[in-house]
Amino acid sequence: MLVLALSDAHIPDRAIDLPDKFKKLLSVPNKISQVVLLDNCTKSYDLLKFVNEVSPNVAIVRGEFDNAQLPTTKKNRIKESIPINTVIRQGNFKIGCCSGYTVVPKGDPLSLLALARQLDVDIMLWGGTHNVEAYTLEGKFFVNPGSCTGAFNSDWPIMSEDEVINKKETTEVDTNKQDEESAVKSEEPKETTSTDKKEKVEISNLDINGSNVPSFCLLDIQDSVCTLYIYIYIEGEVKVDRVVFKKEETQIQP
Amino acid sequence: MSYAETLEQALLTVKQQAMQMQRCLQQRKLMDALKHTSIMLTELRNPELSPKQYYELYIMIFDSLSVLSTYLAENHPKHHHLADLYELVQYAGNVVPRLYLMITVGTSYLKCPDSPRDEILKDMIEMCRGVQNPIRGLFLRYYLSQRTKQLLPEDATEFNANFIITNFIEMNKLWVRLQHQGPLREREQRTKERKELQILIGSQLVRLSQIVDDNLSMYKDQILPVVLEQAIQCRDIVSQEYLLDAICQVFPDEFHLATLDILLDATTHLNPDVSINKIVLTLIDRLNGYKDRQEQEQGQEQEENTTSKEVKAADINLFQIFWNYLSTLNEERPDLSLQQFIPLIESVLNLSLRWYPENLQNLNALYKITTQKCQDFGSDIPPNCEYLFQNLLTLQNSESSTLRPSSNFFYKLISQCESFGGLLALQSLPLQKSALNSILDVLLHNEVDFDDENEASSNEGFLIDSKENLCSLLSIFEPLTKLGPPMPSLDRKGSKNVKGTGDHFPADEDDNDDEGSWILDPIQEKLAKLNHVVFQSVVKSSDPIKDIEFEMEVLLTLRNWCYKGGKNIKYTYPAIITNFWKVIRRCHLLATRCDSENTKRHTELIKQNFKYVSRSTNDLFNMCGNSFSDALYKLNIQSASLADQLSLGEIAYDFFSQAFTLFEESLSDSRTQFQALVYMAQSLQKTRSLREENYYDSLIVRCTLHGSKLLKKQDQCRAVYLCSHLWWTTEIALIGEEEGVTTDFYREGKRVLECLQRSLRVADSTMDNIQSSELMIEILNRCLYYFIHGDEHDTHVSVRYINGLIELIKTNLKSLKMEETTTAKTQLAEQRLSELHIDDAQNTAKVSNRFVIGSDGSYIDVPTVNGGRALVSTKLNSMYINEMIQIPIQHFNRTCDYILNQRDVDDRFKVIVI
Amino acid sequence: MSLFHKSPVDIEILLDGEESRKHVEIPNAAGSGSKTLNDRLAVYEDGETISGMVTLRVKEGKRVEHLGIKVAVIGSIDMIKTSGGNGSGNSSKRLSNTSSSVSDARKTPVEQFICLSYDLCPPGELQHAQNFPFMFKDLAKRYESYRGKNVDVSYYVKVTVARKSIDISKTKKFWVYLYKNVSLPPAPIVNNEESHPNAETTEENGADGASSSKALTGGLRKEPKPVKLDIGIENCLHIEFEFSKSQYSLKEVIVGRIYFLLSRLKIKHMELSLITRESSGLQPSNCLVDSTAIRYEIMDGSPVKGETIPIRLFLGGYDLSPDVSCNYFNVKNYLSLVIVDEDGRRYFKQSEIVLFRTR
Structure with missing residues (x-):
């Protein structure tokens, strides 16, 4: 079972659309069984339409710029609240979905852990930070798919004024690039078409937006094994990371 | 001799007679063979057959006559002399069989070298006049054409051309006459039959094109004028449409290029009911196709590195020819309907796009003439030709991918062709809307995506180069800014017919003011996106250091433009605010990275931008009222965070204060309030620049206080325990903070404990046992958070306290049981x-x-x-x-x-x- | 006459070189006694000598007494008697479409324009077969042989054995062609159509009763060649009918055209006929018989204004009668243009042409 996690699209307020390559990757009908929209994905007609085509089974949690209720369209006038948290079940996993903006302190692992405990879930999906993350804590799996559009982030930007960081080093997350066992569609490695970047004092969109690259996550869940694929869009290329999480069936008693 | 009554019988007769004829030929009984042939041919006199049936019969007979023809030619002059036979067959009493026989014998004779070719050919075609019935005449002449196909003298092109033209003219006359046969009520049936027969006429033009080969002067001087004259003179719609189309199709592109004016002039003399646009469309398709092919050839030639052929077309200004044509047409044919005229213009437009892709003046002229035409027609453009304008305005029908306009093209079109806007403005609102919508879609694809390897180079995005151009671009879209979200009560059709009602602003205002709901509006969404596209294009085109002011100017222009949308600014302003934020960050980065003397200027610019942001949020509040206050609240908080990140504590404080004001005055729903406060807490917890002047203290106290005053006990409880974090700063690794290393975290354990205690009291007093217990467990978890985070004397959250809490929970759970x-x-x-x-x-x-x-x-x-x-x-x-x-x-x-x-x-x- | 009872003498007439001569086949008139359908007759020209041999045979062992044997050559015009003549009851019909069953027997000679004879043998007795050559030198022949409905022109050699009781005779027919000198065609006919009561508004006999015939009106121009007829029906049809000349040798081709100046008729087809008119008897009780010698479709369908339809009619293949004119009868030929419309109505126009025989 494939679960797609998208977060922080901020269309149209801060971004125009997903990268076309993402769209192409995701435009495979009947492959993805469920979509989770975490934070700020509900204001765009186009995006919701696209998501519905990926899979009609959509779970949504509310981000700070989402309204309390699902947006209405011509056809659908039913008012439905968007919750702050929700839980979905896939395989042997219960997956908690949580909007990042009600977690204090923001993105704090211990706070998230407490929430995961409260929701009694094995996997916690959260968003709001625009930074893609995945880690295991206390036997639970925490995944933040980042912003699927690389939208402007009002949080502290990754670059601070004191640090002169070579941008490339920080953004290239190609740690697990060797197992590109792509879940949806195998991405063919291409030679990087070096863009026509100006060589002067150059401030990229990346810097301005808060150094977030577009990213999303795909969870391939088979019984008690969750394989997480992280898709990152860097300089016109999609890179894929893979992380495997296995549920411990019995908890160790002292 | 009489013919059979049904087609089946006729076919049977033909089959039998053909067999007997062949048998007689085998026995060299020519006279008997001719007799059978004559009986067989009698079937072709049948007036009752439909064209299709007649054709069936004709095919069969044609094959049999071929056998006869072969025999005749082979046995001449050994067993007979064809000159004699040519006379002999003319004794046949009925004209149709007689002429078939004559042609069969005559063409057989032509195969023999000693025959007087010209005389025979002339005689045959002359005698064919005897058949004046359209169907029988057409087939007879078609037979003549088929039989003579290989036999025309090779060295006499002119003679041959005349021969074919004569036959063509007669055939066309007959074809036209068919329309007027039979009773009036069967007219449509006649038209249908004629279309079935058109290929017979077309075959003559094909023959002509074979004869003329590449002899342009002959085509131009002798063939085309005659054919066109015939087409014009027959004054028949079906014929004119077919003939002109066939001419365009049959003869080579080069000919059309050379005779374009003649051809176009001819179309002005046609029957007024003929759809000229189809003809012109065909012609332009040919010319565009020619251009394609030529470019391909040139490409190949370049590859092969051979000398390139001279390009004749380069000398001719095609557009000028078509333009003259359009002008003439416009003057001479004021009766021409929009349905006719607009497609014509569209065709010429496509021509211009294909041949002169860079020439926007052509397009401007075309739009101008269309505008005039529209004005002539008055304001009421019939609804059934709206799609024509839509096509014209959005250039939808440009079929080949090379023609498909890019966003850059549209940008240039809009900014440089003033008539485009004029024409657009003449259209009905729904039409404008849908046309603009299509154009928006193109513009929004401005960003060159590296995905499209092939198109990346050709499809350059547009670059905003001047404010004037920007303004003209924006003014084009003004009709859209004012549109309300699509109303569910009115479907598209309804709103189209009832102009102006309900399309501007939604009828039920309640819906809009409803706090929780949001109506998706694809158009406003696109407009918001357009803001981004424009801004990005400005950033791309301008010098990043110098032109910050220009960027701001553009943003202000955009904002003013959006402002015209009234309530719609809630869709578009957030995008503008985002871009102000971007400018702020850019200024900041420039200041820190370049380390230039401009730092001060940049700081000023940053402050200016924050003012714009503030102004924008005010506009939003004034326009949209409470319905948008939750989002505004958050926009203020984010602006505050941004200011904080730039160490602009005062500005941050102002924005936070604005947020609080909004909270107090406009947020009423308890769930919204709770979530808003949690968000405030989250944001405040990440601030770093508010320590001076007690800004931070006053803000977090205010936040906690609001939390403790929330309507529901459980919300109070949760808000307060979450506010405890405001006194316990945690690291932000991004700015170099690190737990255990950084020493100046703002941490006051006592306050933390106070918050936890306070929330516990609220939890305890909650009447709902389940919620009460749950809240206590949540507080326990919060205690554990602090327990992990620090020593007891720092956090003031002691083991004793935790144990006490656990006991309390246990008791509560027992009672819950x-x-x-x-x-x-x-x-x-x-x-x-x-x-x-x-x-x-x-x-x-x-x-x-x-x-x-x-x-x-x-x-x-x-x-x-x-x-x-x-x-x-x-x-x-x-x-x-x-x-x-x-x-x-x-x-x-x-x-x-x-x-x-x-x-x-x-x-x-x-x-x-x- | 001679067949009533068995003749005691058998007469045979043989013409010189008969087998090698040109022959014509003439449809056999019923009751002429011959068993074949066609009479095959030797052809002679004007001024040609007729010679031959008469053979007389007597039945074996018998003797036949005679008062002399004569040979004669006779050219005669035979006619069916009509009201003008001996006035036989109800035959006041002037236009008789006499059927082909008319027998020679009904025709009686009205004039023997040639009757030459001489004796072959003085009176005596025939005992065995005897041959007598005969010859009529350079015999002038005024008329061409003709076999019509009411009139025949016939030539024959007659041998008569005169006896006390009944004469025994035998005839031998031959056929005469008169050739015109091509270089000197007959004088152009001066049309007397206007005076002719039937020329312009003749109802064609072949038309069925329901059809209302309309006559073609128009003047006939008198130029000898080409012949142009401008004819029409007001506001309905206006055509120009043109053919190359008014006189044709029987081997010639009629070439012409029809030009449609106005055509509001829905024409089904158009045909050209050649009509031979035999006029016999004396005015005012003469008898006219028309027969269609050629029927030839020249157009199928309905033309529009401005169309020209070509005419080409080969005469050579048909058996036609050249024009004849004499006191008792005449034969004239007419070219008739017939237009049939879609409702079956027929419109026609006749124009006299002269046919003559050339070598």
Whole structure:
């Protein structure tokens, strides 16, 4: 079972659309069984339409710029609240979905852990930070798919004024690039078409937006094994990371 | 001699007679063979057959006559002389069989070298006049044409051309005459029959094109004028449409290029009901195709590195020719309807796009003439030709990919062709809307995506080069800014017919003011995106250091433009604010990175931009009122965060204050209030620049205070325990902070404890036992957070306090148990209660984990099936009271498990008693 | 006459070189006694000598007494008697479409324009077969042989054995062609159509009763060649009918055209006929018989204004009668243009042409 996690699209307020390559990757009908929209994905007609085509089974949690209720369209006038948290079940996993903006302190692992405990879930999906993350804590799996559009982030930007960081080093997350066992569609490695970047004092969109690259996550869940694929869009290329999480069936008693 | 009554009989007769004829030929009984042939041919006199049936018969007879023809030619002059036979067959009493025989014998004679070719040919075509019946005449002449195909003298092109033209003219006359046969009510039937026969006429033009080969002067001087004259003179719609189309199709592109004016001039003399546009479209398709092919050839030639052929077309200004034509047409044919005229213009437009892609003046002229035409017609453009304008304005029909206009093209078109806007403005609102919508789609694809390898080079995005151009671009879209969201009550058709009503602003205002709801509006969404596209294009085109002011100017222009949308600014302003933010960050980065003397200027610019942001939020508030205040609240907080990140504490404080004001004045719904406060807490917790002047203190106290005043006890409780974090700053690794290294974290454990105690009091006083217990467990978890985070004397959260809390929870859970209804399940749960933490996980999972409580206190009904979605509700459902009771119990169990687990890594946990 | 009872003498007439001569086949008139359908007759020209041999045979062992044997050559015009003549009851019909069953027997000679004879043998007795050559030198022949409905022109050699009781005779027919000198065609006919009561508004006999015939009106121009007829029906049809000349040798081709100046008729087809008109008897009780010698479709369908339809009619293949004129009868030929419309109505126009025989 494939679960797609998208977060922080901020269309149209801060971004125009997903990268076309993402769209192409995701435009495979009947492959993805469920979509989770975490934070700020509900204001765009186009995006919701696209998501519905990926899979009609959509779970949504509310981000700070989402309204309390699902947006209405011509056809659908039913008012439905968007919750702050929700839980979905896939395989042997219960997956908690949580909007990042009600977690204090923001993105704090211990706070998230407490929430995961409260929701009694094995996997916690959260968003709001625009930074893609995945880690295991206390036997639970925490995944933040980042912003699927690389939208402007009002949080502290990754670059601070004191640090002169070579941008490339920080953004290239190609740690697990060797197992590109792509879940949806195998991405063919291409030679990087070096863009026509100006060589002067150059401030990229990346810097301005808060150094977030577009990213999303795909969870391939088979019984008690969750394989997480992280898709990152860097300089016109999609890179894929893979992380495997296995549920411990019995908890160790002292 | 008479003919059979039905087609079947006729075919049978033909078959029999043909066989007998062949038999006679084998026995060299020519006279008998001719007699059978004559009987066979009598069937072709039948007036009752439809064209299709006649054709069937004709085909069969044609084959038999071929046999005869071969025999005749082979046995001449040994067994007979064809000159004699040519006379002999003319004794046949009926004209149709006689002429078929004559042609058969005559053409056989032509095969013999000693025959007087010209005389025979002339005689045959002359005698064919005897058949004036359209169908029979057409087939007879077609027969003549087929038989003579290979036999025309090779060296006499002119003679041959005349021969074919003569035949063509007669055939066309007959064809036209067919229309007028029979009763009036069968006219349509006639037209249908004629179309079935058109290929017979077309074949003559094909023959002509074969004859003329590449002899342009002959085509131009002798063939085309005659054919066109014939077409014009017949004044028949079907014929004119077909002939002109056939001319365009049959003859080579080069000819058309050379005779374009003649051809176009001819179309002005046609029957007024002929759709000229189809003809012109065909012609232009040919010319565009020619261009394609030529470019291909040139490409190949370049590859092969051979000398390129001279390009004749380069000398001719095609557009000028068509333009003259359009002007003439416009003058001479004022009766021409829009349905006719617009497609013409569109065709010429496509021509111009294909041949002169860079020439926008052509397009401007075309739009101008269209505008005039529209004005001539008055304001009422018939609805059935609206799509024509749509096509014209959006250039939708440019079929080949090379023609498909890019965003850059549209940008240039809009900014440089003033007539485009004029024409657009003449259209009805729905039409403008849909046309603009299509154009928007193109413009929004401005960003060159590296995906499209092939198109990346050709499809350059547009670059905003001047404010004037920007303004003209924006003014084009003004009609859209004012449109309200699509109303569900009016479907598209309805709104089209009822102009102006309900399309501007939605009828039911309540809906819009409803706080929680949001109506998706694809158009406003696109406009918002357009803001981004424009801004990006400006950034791309301008010098990043110098032109910050220009960028700001553009943004202000955009803002003013959006402002015209009235309430719609709630869709578009956030995008503008985002871009102001971007400018701010850019200024900041420039200031820090370049380290130039401009720092001060940049700081000024930053402050200016924050003012714009503030102004924008004010506009939003004034325009949209309460319906948008929640988003505004958050926009203010984010602006504050941004200011804080740039160490602009004062500005940050102002924005936070604005947010509080909004909270106090405009946020009414309790859930919204709770979430808003949590967000405030989250944002404040990340600030770093507010320490001076007690900004931070006053803000966090205010925040906590609001939390403690929330309407619902559970919201108070949660808000307050979350506010405890405001006194316990945690690291932000991004700016180099590190737990244990950084020493100046703002941390006041005493306050933290106070918050926790206060929330516990609220939890305790909560009347709902389930919520009360759950809240206490949540507070316990919060205590554990601080317990991990620091020493007791820092955090003031002591083991004693935790143990006390655990005891309290246990007591509460016991009393909660009382509420359980006694069933078998309950007994099981009771049993478990006594053991509390010593549960068997499987059982628990199965029986009781149906519900959990979310971080805002909502009940989440955990789905039991794969892929299911939880039902989230704020109300407790008494139906499932037993399951609900399990929520705090299980949560407590999990917390206890956690504590037990932590004992392995942290000895301090061992003192927590559970 | 001679067949009533068995003749005691058998007469045979043989013409010189008969087998090698040109022959014509003439349809056999019923009751002429011959068993074949066609009479095959030797052809002679004007001024040609007729010679031959008469053989007389007597039945074996018999003797036949005679008063002399004569040979004669006779050219005669035979006619069916009509009201003008001996006035036989109800035959006041002037236009008789006499059927082909008319027998020679009904025709009686009205004039023997040639009757030459001489004796072959003085009176005596025939005992065995005897041959007598005969010859009529350079015999002038005024008329061409003709076999019509009411009139025949016939030539024959007659041998008569005169006896006390009944004469025994035998005839031998031959056929005469008169060739016109091509270089000197007959004088152009001066049309007397206007005076002719039937020329312009003749109802064609072949038309069925329901059809209302309309006559073609128009003047006939008198130029000898080409012949142009401008004819029409007001506001309905206006055509120009043109053919190359008014006189044709029997081997010639009629070439012409029809030009449609106005055509509101829905024409089904158009045909050209050649009509031979035999006029016999004396005015005012003469008898006219028309027969269609050629029927030739020249157009199928309905033309529009401005169309020209070509005419080409080969005469050579048909058996036609050249024009004849004499006191008792005349034969004239007419070219008739017939237009049939879609409702079956027929419109026609006749124009006299002269046919003559050339070598």
